[in-house]
Amino acid sequence: MSSRRGSSRTNSGPRSNRCCHHARRFPGRKPLDDPRVLCGIPFVLHTAIPWEYLPQELGFGSGMTCWRRLRDxxxxxVWQRLHEILLGKLPATDQLDMSRAR
Known part of the structure; x- marks a missing residue:
């Protein structure tokens, strides 16, 4: 019988393609899906509400969860790579207006 404490396990499961790997807390709540949190971050930034006032009913998780993922x-x-990808793709679709850029 092998002990799990001494074994090393790689993170090759379905969570390995996440933007940023989060340590799984056990016992406790499972981490909220990245796409849901990704919707909550711009909502807070656009509306300029404090993180702690993010409504739970919207399904984005708590404001603290969104803030922690933003930080992580x-x-x-991740944000720099996303910015570079968008800058590379948007000009080809004529969806980026550079007339006001200096």
């Missing part, structure tokens, strides 16, 4: 994704460069 910023630390690993």
């Amino acid at each position: 994704w910023n630390d690993v460069g």
